[in-house]
Amino acid sequence: MSDEDANPGAAPTLEQARKQIARYGLETDPQAVLVAVRLMAAGARLDRASEVHFARSGLSTGRYRLLVDLEDSDGEKSPSQLAKSLGVSRATVTGLVVGLEREGLVARRASTEDGRGAVVVLTARGSQRLRDMAADHFARLEALVGGLAADERGLFLDLLERITQRIDALTAE
Amino acid sequence: MSDEDANPGAAPTLEQARKQIARYGLETDPQAVLVAVRLMAAGARLDRASEVHFARSGLSTGRYRLLVDLEDSDGEKSPSQLAKSLGVSRATVTGLVVGLEREGLVARRASTEDGRGAVVVLTARGSQRLRDMAADHFARLEALVGGLAADERGLFLDLLERITQRIDALTAE
DNA sequence: ACCAGATGATTAGGAAGCTAACTATATGGG
DNA sequence: CCCATATAGTTAGCTTCCTAATCATCTGGT
Known part of the structure; x- marks a missing residue:
């Protein structure tokens, strides 16, 4: 040393x-x-x-993930569902949506079924933003993993999965 | 779906x-x-x-890592060196040290060699805090990885290393 | 039919990280 | 020897996440 x-x-x-x-x-x-x-x-x-x-695309990791989640759900989803699938708190979703709404990438509507609920909707502009990012974004993700052969990727996923399953053990009782 | x-x-x-x-x-x-x-x-x-x-031990991840780094360096190190080895900014180290100093886990001294410099010192209390945490902490880390056999751990480390080497590619250019 | 408790969303306030700007001290080329 | 530039540490202000508290609405048991 x-x-x-x-x-x-x-x-x-x-x-x-x-x-x-x-x-x-x-x-x-x-x-x-x-x-x-x-x-x-x-x-x-x-x-x-x-x-x-x-x-670089005017987003944060959280905002990007929210947009993608929305697009995967046919463009609309409630804040609570978003919180659950993104693995963040509802308060965090509120913050992300506020920012995205300000930029016109999503819009908020009241739920028709539940008086308490809201629905976050992906706008055409939000959808376009994702489209604009796609090629570069996915290329970079691929580059990140480019050092691994196909079978190594599968192996890594398996090992990683077996660790993440136990993350709760870190904080359990 | x-x-x-x-x-x-x-x-x-x-x-x-x-x-x-x-x-x-x-x-x-x-x-x-x-x-x-x-x-x-x-x-x-x-x-x-x-x-x-x-x-649970009254620390954050950053503060814990700083204490450990200090202990690995015979109990003292400059903020700049800490920033480098922890991989965070100098400003972040300042914040961590302020908090740790307030709790008496580290102390700050002026450097004898460099009029600009400071030295962060691990106190007996800081050292004791690490000792108190050790058994539980390491047991939990081991539990986290407990789903992997010994050879799988080595494999995982290798694969992970080959991905992290390319993290800079995510932001390059 | 009502009230208690659950649930949806927001707000307020805190922690950790960042960058940029500031102050003080070192250092090296002319 | 001196001034320009670099480096050490801090400060100010931003972002993202969190938890706890608040308010509105829904739901189920009596």
Whole structure:
């Protein structure tokens, strides 16, 4: 270990994990810790990069995901349903919709069936925005994963799925 | 596709990816898109879960990472070095240190070598906080990855590494 | 038919990250 | 030796997310 970290992107090493575990006299598998920590670091980095990417189209990651969700649902959906499928709180959906409405990418209507409810509608302009982004967006996603062969992608999805299933265990009781 | 999403945790499907790509007449590999999107979703979910997890010890993910980084560096480091190794901005480090200092987990000293510089020092109390958290923390990390066999963990790390290397490509140009 | 409790949406306020701008100190070329 | 430029740290202001509280409406048990 020299004076410099030589590790600017914040990717921890197996050696660091090992040392931390030893420091507290634990028996944990260092590699398991490394997987968890690296996944968190990768997630955070990807998150920031996504924001930059979407900002180029005048959107944020959250707003883009909401538009896509809307388009996948024939252009309309209630805020509560959006919150559920996007995995964010209803309050967050309110904020996203306010921003998107201001730019004319979605519109809000009162629900006809439920006096409390609202319906968020994708506008022609919102739909066009998605269309404008599509080619570049999907190309970049493909580039991100381009280092993996087809069978490796399937494998990665399987492994990732088996980790994400247990995310709740991180906070459970 | 019924009325309900049956997919509350926000994990997109291959079918959705395929439909989106088809909608815009693109040639992108749906599985590649799925990998990218799932990784982003997993990262975001893990991030929130981490905050909840660390909040139980009165910390945030960022504050915890700073304390650990400090301990890995013999208990002291400059804010700039911390920013680099944590992969966050200097301004963020200032904020984290302010909070940690308020709780007595770190202290700030002026650098003896550089009149501009400062040194963040891990206090006994900060060190103790890490010690108190260790057993539970590492056990939870191990549980998170517990669905993977040892060789699968290595494989996952390799695949993840090959994706994260390309994160910059998402925003390049 | 009514009231209690559930549910939909919003608002208010907080935390963590960012960039840009500011202050103070170092450093190096002329 | 001095001034231009670079670097360290902080501050101000923005965004996104969150939880908790509020208000309106719906629903079910008596």
